[in-house]
Amino acid sequence: MKESAARSGNRQGTSGGDFKDCFRPEDYFTASKYFAPESLKEAVEILEGYGGDLKVLAGGTDLLVEYYERLYEVKGWLDLKNIPGLKEIKVFEDRIEIGPLVTHTELEKSENIKEYYPVLNRAAADVGSPQIRNRGTIGGNIITASPAGDLLAPLMAYDAEFKLVSTRGERIVPVGQFFTGPKRTIISSNEILSRIIIPLPGERTYGSWCKVGKRKALIISSITLALVVKFNKERVIKDIRACLGAVAPTPVEIKEVRKRARGKRIEDLNFSELGELVAERISPIDDIRGTAEYRRDVAREIMINALEEIAEKAAE
Amino acid sequence: MSFNKVNKSVKRIDAYEKVTGRAKYGADLKFAGMLYGKVLRTKYPHARILKIDIKKALEYPGVEAVLTARDVPNNQFGVIIRNQQVLAGKETFYIGDGVAVVAARTEEAAERALELIEVKYQELPGIYDPEEAMKEDADRVHKELPGNQVIHHPLRKGDIEEGFARADVILEREYTTQFVEHSYLEPEVVIAVPHEQNSLVTIYGSVQNPYATQNAVASVLQVELSRVRVIQNHLGGSFGGKDEVISSMAARAALLALKTNRPVKMVNSRDESILESYKRHPYRMKYKVGATREGKLVAMEIKAVADSGAYACQTPFVTWRSVVQATGPYEVPHVKTDTYGYYTNNIYTGAMRGYGSPQVIFAQESLMDELATELGMDPLELRLQNIYHNNSITASGQRLDNHKVSLKEVILKAVEASNYREKYAEYNKSQSGDKKRGIGMAISFRGCSLGAEAVDAAAAIIHIQKDGSLDLYSGLAENGQGLKTIFAQIAAEELGIDLDRINFMEVDTSIIPDSGSTVASRSTLIGGNAVRNAARKVKAIIAEFIEEEYGDEFGFKAKDLIFKDNRIYVAEGKDVGDIKEIISFKEMAGKAYNAGVLLSAYGWYKAPEISWDEETGQGNPYFTYVYGCQIAEVEVDTGTGEIEVLKMTAAHDVGRAINPANVKGQIYGGVMMGLGYAIMEELETEEGYIRNTNFDGYLIPTVRDMPEIIPVIVENPDPVGPYGAKSIGEPTLELGSAAIANAVFQATGRRIRSLPLNLERVLIGHSLSKGGNR
Numbered sequence A: 001m002k003e004s005a006a007r008s009g010n011r012q013g014t015s016g017g018d019f020k021d022c023f024r025p026e027d028y029f030t031a032s033k034y035f036a037p038e039s040l041k042e043a044v045e046i047l048e049g050y051g052g053d054l055k056v057l058a059g060g061t062d063l064l065v066e067y068y069e070r071l072y073e074v075k076g077w078l079d080l081k082n083i084p085g086l087k088e089i090k091v092f093e094d095r096i097e098i099g100p101l102v103t104h105t106e107l108e109k110s111e112n113i114k115e116y117y118p119v120l121n122r123a124a125a126d127v128g129s130p131q132i133r134n135r136g137t138i139g140g141n142i143i144t145a146s147p148a149g150d151l152l153a154p155l156m157a158y159d160a161e162f163k164l165v166s167t168r169g170e171r172i173v174p175v176g177q178f179f180t181g182p183k184r185t186i187i188s189s190n191e192i193l194s195r196i197i198i199p200l201p202g203e204r205t206y207g208s209w210c211k212v213g214k215r216k217a218l219i220i221s222s223i224t225l226a227l228v229v230k231f232n233k234e235r236v237i238k239d240i241r242a243c244l245g246a247v248a249p250t251p252v253e254i255k256e257v258r259k260r261a262r263g264k265r266i267e268d269l270n271f272s273e274l275g276e277l278v279a280e281r282i283s284p285i286d287d288i289r290g291t292a293e294y295r296r297d298v299a300r301e302i303m304i305n306a307l308e309e310i311a312e313k314a315a316e
Numbered sequence B: 001m002s003f004n005k006v007n008k009s010v011k012r013i014d015a016y017e018k019v020t021g022r023a024k025y026g027a028d029l030k031f032a033g034m035l036y037g038k039v040l041r042t043k044y045p046h047a048r049i050l051k052i053d054i055k056k057a058l059e060y061p062g063v064e065a066v067l068t069a070r071d072v073p074n075n076q077f078g079v080i081i082r083n084q085q086v087l088a089g090k091e092t093f094y095i096g097d098g099v100a101v102v103a104a105r106t107e108e109a110a111e112r113a114l115e116l117i118e119v120k121y122q123e124l125p126g127i128y129d130p131e132e133a134m135k136e137d138a139d140r141v142h143k144e145l146p147g148n149q150v151i152h153h154p155l156r157k158g159d160i161e162e163g164f165a166r167a168d169v170i171l172e173r174e175y176t177t178q179f180v181e182h183s184y185l186e187p188e189v190v191i192a193v194p195h196e197q198n199s200l201v202t203i204y205g206s207v208q209n210p211y212a213t214q215n216a217v218a219s220v221l222q223v224e225l226s227r228v229r230v231i232q233n234h235l236g237g238s239f240g241g242k243d244e245v246i247s248s249m250a251a252r253a254a255l256l257a258l259k260t261n262r263p264v265k266m267v268n269s270r271d272e273s274i275l276e277s278y279k280r281h282p283y284r285m286k287y288k289v290g291a292t293r294e295g296k297l298v299a300m301e302i303k304a305v306a307d308s309g310a311y312a313c314q315t316p317f318v319t320w321r322s323v324v325q326a327t328g329p330y331e332v333p334h335v336k337t338d339t340y341g342y343y344t345n346n347i348y349t350g351a352m353r354g355y356g357s358p359q360v361i362f363a364q365e366s367l368m369d370e371l372a373t374e375l376g377m378d379p380l381e382l383r384l385q386n387i388y389h390n391n392s393i394t395a396s397g398q399r400l401d402n403h404k405v406s407l408k409e410v411i412l413k414a415v416e417a418s419n420y421r422e423k424y425a426e427y428n429k430s431q432s433g434d435k436k437r438g439i440g441m442a443i444s445f446r447g448c449s450l451g452a453e454a455v456d457a458a459a460a461i462i463h464i465q466k467d468g469s470l471d472l473y474s475g476l477a478e479n480g481q482g483l484k485t486i487f488a489q490i491a492a493e494e495l496g497i498d499l500d501r502i503n504f505m506e507v508d509t510s511i512i513p514d515s516g517s518t519v520a521s522r523s524t525l526i527g528g529n530a531v532r533n534a535a536r537k538v539k540a541i542i543a544e545f546i547e548e549e550y551g552d553e554f555g556f557k558a559k560d561l562i563f564k565d566n567r568i569y570v571a572e573g574k575d576v577g578d579i580k581e582i583i584s585f586k587e588m589a590g591k592a593y594n595a596g597v598l599l600s601a602y603g604w605y606k607a608p609e610i611s612w613d614e615e616t617g618q619g620n621p622y623f624t625y626v627y628g629c630q631i632a633e634v635e636v637d638t639g640t641g642e643i644e645v646l647k648m649t650a651a652h653d654v655g656r657a658i659n660p661a662n663v664k665g666q667i668y669g670g671v672m673m674g675l676g677y678a679i680m681e682e683l684e685t686e687e688g689y690i691r692n693t694n695f696d697g698y699l700i701p702t703v704r705d706m707p708e709i710i711p712v713i714v715e716n717p718d719p720v721g722p723y724g725a726k727s728i729g730e731p732t733l734e735l736g737s738a739a740i741a742n743a744v745f746q747a748t749g750r751r752i753r754s755l756p757l758n759l760e761r762v763l764i765g766h767s768l769s770k771g772g773n774r
């Protein structure tokens, strides 16, 4: 009985007036356990208590696909929606803190994100469709850890850190150590991602974003590139991060780019050589979204384009 | 000619119920005591079934029946060649073959029961490429047949050797196209109700062709046609796709319903739908063309091979349309065409909007541009030098003399609306940066309706109630294309009444005569004439009755009456347009009823004669044709291979637009389907398995991929069509792929001869993904 009630929520919809006004998880998940605690403390305690049996629920756009027609397999749900503060974007002197429940639409609309992290802002605008952007969250995107997750390369390029909490306390993990494989991270089943912390980029930082996919919307990326370059007053490159998605098991930074470009002016760089470098260092596979050969070719091209774009912006 | 109801963009008569959700689709229906049916499908594309054990499944709580091939009275059905299995008996031929069906009280129990059916297979090697299938020593897909060939259509005109001897330039090219899914919004649904109102079984659901389904179910059950009643529901799209797959589903549901004596509902999930339903035929085409230095075509030789998959389905007819259209709308004195279909163990292929034309048009219209390049000519001028005019002789030897051949007009209108000449010149100059633009065109002629495929006739019933309201039945079915509105407009035009007086009934095979299938863009042309015929019959009855009642008093004859604005008038006075009312339509209906006059009529229309010689491919295969030209403007990112289609101009001669808004709707939709076919859609198969069985992997265009679309409606009334109307549904999607490929060539210099023109093909010239390895 338990199964059937959960499954009926997953059946093909009928047309017309049979739909509820809006999606209310509690209506759907009546058969399994459903929690919507009002504090983070309570949330981690519930999580601890069920020892990994609960699914943490944010927007549900990944979870409901993952469990399509198998919702009954989920033992219980921990919905984060009532926890205060998780939907905020807060600006501090040296950093911005983004709550995990901030949606793609909010990242797309936020003036602060636009100003400080334009690459993240544009990546969010390229996610899925309006419906998916309205529900899908930055936290869900990070924890899902798809190699093609659109926000991951930008977060890497901006040096983000993730705050994880459990009943035992908190830890802060830099983005570079967080992803361990396709859909795998170091988060444990009793932890909740509570904050995404990104240092403020400072003046003379420029970014470029590129997503290539087989159509213009609702598309899992074939390849993404987030390039962020910081210049000093003398227009010398202080730091440069070339991060790519969908070209390796996890989002990757091509660190050699940093080694080669730091301390130089952008006009003194050989763009084709850097493009070639990126193409060489990635480890793409053949899959339905693109072949390895294609991805290498494109990685080179979009790297060159991104450098050109930044050179232009920096010259203004 | 001026009209009151036709040639007007009236609102669709089924719009309100659809947008409010009042319209009931198959999946909405529920019946008392209804069971849920589910299908167990094969594990392997090609396998011998050694044993099926249903015992455990039958014992599962809630399960009412489990059936296998043994329970099917006649296990083979088909519209042309009967060799499709309702359920696989000894052998499975493709990955969507059903092995057993279950009916249970809940969907969950039905699904659980599927897991409990034990099937022992012996996996067999299969044939997954028609090139393999055609080899002399190839294994046979169907052992009882002499070989793997489904069909061979030859066409011979003139002397091909002599033709090529006269050519200054000869080009040989090979083109290929892919499997494509119809992607209707609504997956297949059928409900079979046993013993309803004296029928043995009644079928409801998303049925494209009620008669084809009725025929299949009756033949499977081995009962008379009148015992099987099919009632169509609102359809969430079909595009040619809800024919054999629905017939098979209906037969399975009917068997379960009769076994359990309860209604049985079957609903496919999207994955099941993509896995089981037939697809558009992939083609491999070899073209050889000869032309003079001045660009006059002298000879064309074509070999086209279609993958029929596991069953014959509609391959014989799909490939037949290819034969007629293969040379395109060009005068070619010497032609040799051979079109083949072969069985493989791939998913079977059948009807899909376009029906054998999109493939050959992609090849032949790409070829025209390749020839233009070779000759150093403008592709437009090359086309204009060779196109059909009135009295041209087609490849099949038909003289085009019974309607206006408007190709030149259509092309020039598209050229003007797209600003083709200027853009072509501009994009020919060198372009800086990664993004390059190009413009390209494709043209076609298309035979309307079935042609020499089958009997081409249709019925309609008009039934006037005693208050003057009207029920309209048609034997052709609303598939979402707007048929109800068009037919209502025609009835309203003839009888001079408003559309809201007309109640359009769903197709019911027990009421209205078999009118063939709703296919081949034939409804407006054939069905429209049937409706007009019915309306004119009732109108004559009414006129006679009015003359009897009032003729003497007012001094008029039946033929003088004017039906307009829900009233009946006579002309009066000298000025044109001066009329006097005799009676309102409503009042007339009441009076006629009381006088015992029958105010109902059957309408019937049979298409003009056609002819075809199977040996030579000569004859008059269609009684009329439509002409189209589409022009694509694209921007290609040469760094990533991304194509943005910026603008599509689509000019189509429709004879007469009964409803211009609907015609535009067909153009917008067809152009988008053509765009998907051109640049992204591909069902990827690997040794008979399907890699993308849902819309995350099978990509269709989104609204963001939609270009600016400029529809240009050209009207040259046809002598045969109702008010001169012909066809629009299919011509709209057959042109896009070649136009886009030609535009991509202008932009990048890269000629792509395989569909789709996906990122990889555009960037590196070939696709490396496993499914698209060509």
Ligand SMILES: Cc1cc2nc3c(=O)[nH]c(=O)nc-3n(C[C@H](O)[C@H](O)[C@H](O)COP(=O)(O)OP(=O)(O)OC[C@H]3O[C@@H](n4cnc5c(N)ncnc54)[C@H](O)[C@@H]3O)c2cc1C
Pocket (backbone or CB within 6 Å): A055, A056, A057, A058, A059, A060, A061, A062, A063, A064, A065, A080, A100, A126, A127, A128, A129, A132, A135, A136, A137, A138, A139, A140, A141, A142, A143, A144, A148, A149, A150, A151, A191, A192, A193, A194, A218, A219, A220, A221
């Ligand atoms: C049609 C469609 C299109 C899509 N298009 C794109 C696209 O273009 N680009 C892209 O990157 N993604 C895309 N996605 C994937 C998805 O929408 C995004 O990854 C989204 O950001 C996920 O967020 P969510 O809030 O919906 O996650 P959920 O489904 O709620 O959760 C995802 C995972 O994260 C865990 N989780 C969520 N929040 C927390 C937290 N605070 N702490 C611990 N664990 C947590 C959940 O337990 C789950 O395992 C698409 C999805 C669909 C269905």
